Amino acid sequence: MNETSHLRIVALADEATKAEAAVALYRYNVAATGVDDRAPIGAMLCNGSGRALGGLWGRTELGLLFLDMFFVPEYLRGRSYGARLLAAVEEAAKRRGCRAAVVETSSFQAPGFYARHGYVEFGRIPFAIDGQARIFLRKQLA
DSSP: OOOOOOOOSSSSSHHHHHHHHHHHHOOOHHHSSSSOOEEEEEEEEEEEEEEEEEEEEEETTEEEEEEEEEEOOGGGGGTHHHHHHHHHHHHHHTTTTTTTEEEEEETTSSHHHHHHHTOOOEEEEOOOTTTOOOEEEEEEEO
16 A cells, blocks of 8 residues: 655644654654653642642753743742742752753743843744744753
8 A cells, every 4th residue: 555644734732643753752862862861850839738839840851951831920929939949950950960951931931030040041033022032041050
């Protein structure tokens, strides 16, 4: 049978297909590098009853800490919770052998926060919104 490939643009990803592709891509990366060390990492900010209020989530892989999502509720900002979450995750990543961290944020989100904690911008891509951009930052951990 002669199989023909078709391209289809989708608005929503089929989660099962996306997960299958992610596994295949990771297998390729492991085969190319010989390193199988990807692991989730995170820290949560909880209230007194243990309910999550926010946190920082990412992954470690190939000696890098990738920060994927960071949220502190507005009413808790400015009270060092973000700094404590970031420091905790960076320390855990260092124990895993990570030597650097990478994060992407938006100009209207938290680039100043990351800069205050030692992150340095290495890339910027403007949005279609005047004056706004996606910002890429890195930090040496060790």
